[in-house]
Amino acid sequence: MATVADDEPEVRTSPNPAPPAEATRKVFRHRISTRLWHWINVIAFFMMVMSGLMIFNAHPRLYWGKYGANFDYAWLEISSHDQRGFLRVGSKTFDTTGVLGISGNQAGHSRPTAFPGWATVPSNYNLADGRLWHLFFAWVLAIGLIAYLLISIWNRHLQKEVAPTREELKPGHLWQDIKDHARLRFPTGEAASRYNILQKLSYGAVLLVLLPLMVLTGLCMSPGADPWLPWLVDLFGGRQSARSIHFITMWLLLGFFLVHILMVILAGPINEIGSMITGRYTIKPERPSSPEAENAGQA
Numbered sequence: 001m002a003t004v005a006d007d008e009p010e011v012r013t014s015p016n017p018a019p020p021a022e023a024t025r026k027v028f029r030h031r032i033s034t035r036l037w038h039w040i041n042v043i044a045f046f047m048m049v050m051s052g053l054m055i056f057n058a059h060p061r062l063y064w065g066k067y068g069a070n071f072d073y074a075w076l077e078i079s080s081h082d083q084r085g086f087l088r089v090g091s092k093t094f095d096t097t098g099v100l101g102i103s104g105n106q107a108g109h110s111r112p113t114a115f116p117g118w119a120t121v122p123s124n125y126n127l128a129d130g131r132l133w134h135l136f137f138a139w140v141l142a143i144g145l146i147a148y149l150l151i152s153i154w155n156r157h158l159q160k161e162v163a164p165t166r167e168e169l170k171p172g173h174l175w176q177d178i179k180d181h182a183r184l185r186f187p188t189g190e191a192a193s194r195y196n197i198l199q200k201l202s203y204g205a206v207l208l209v210l211l212p213l214m215v216l217t218g219l220c221m222s223p224g225a226d227p228w229l230p231w232l233v234d235l236f237g238g239r240q241s242a243r244s245i246h247f248i249t250m251w252l253l254l255g256f257f258l259v260h261i262l263m264v265i266l267a268g269p270i271n272e273i274g275s276m277i278t279g280r281y282t283i284k285p286e287r288p289s290s291p292e293a294e295n296a297g298q299a
Helices: 032-058 127-154 157-162 171-182 189-193 197-220 230-235 239-267 269-278 291-298
Strands: 025-028 076-081 084-089 092-095 101-104 110-113 280-283
Touching (some): 032 127, 032 269, 076 101, 127 157, 127 197, 157 197, 171 197, 197 230, 197 239
Antiparallel strands (some): 025 280, 076 084, 084 092, 101 110
C-alpha cells in the first residue's frame, strides 16, 4: 500500500549551492597623513585661488618671455570696453559681460575688473591684502606638500598606493576603466579598497607635477628669487612666462577639483567624505565582472 510519503515529489538539491551574498564591510583606506593634508589643502588652495585672482585683477594680462607691460602684446587679456566685458585669448575675443571684465558694486554701478568681488579675497580691490593672504597660504601649501611627500615616501604610500602597476597601465585596462567611469560603474568588492588607475594617474599628476609647478612658478614671480634662484626664472623662460604657467596650472588644478567633487557625489558623498574624515571606507559587495572587463584584463 502506498504511503503519503511515496506520493510526495522527490526534492532534489543542487550539487553546487549558491554562495551566500557578500555583506558590506568597512576597510581602512586613508592614512592620517593623507586626511590631514587633504583638508588643509582644501582651505589653502581656495584661499590661494581667490587671493590670486585679486592679484591678477591688478594687471589682468598675461605674456610670454621675461617682460610684459601695458603696451606689450598679451596672449591673454580680461578687460572691458564701452561697458562691455571681454576675454581675449590670442586673436579670439569673447564677450563676457556680467561674468568677467566688468562688475557691478553694491550701489548698482558697474566698474571694470577682471574677476568679480565674490571670487576674490578680499572682495573689494586691495592688492596689498591680496598679496598677504596669498603669501601666507603659499607657505601652508608648500610646507604641507613637502611634508606630505616625505611622509608618503617614508611610509611607502606613494609606492604602494599611488604608483600604477604595469598591468594597470595596459591600454586595455585603461580603456576599460574609462568606460566604467563613463557608465558610472564604480569599483565594488576588493577593487574599491584601493585607488583605480584613473585616480592613481590624476593624483600622481597633482602631487608630482601640478602642485610643485605652482610652487616653483610662484617663486619665480618673487623679486627676491632673482638673487638666489636666477636659474629657476630662466628655466621657465622669464618671469612673465612663469606667471602665465602659474595661471594655467591654477585652472588645471581647479578643473581637477571640480571633476573630483563630481565623482565624489556620483560615487556616494557620505561614504567618500566620511572615509576622508575617519579613514574607514564602506565596501559594497563585489559586482560580477562583465566579459569585456575580463578581456580587457588580458589585453
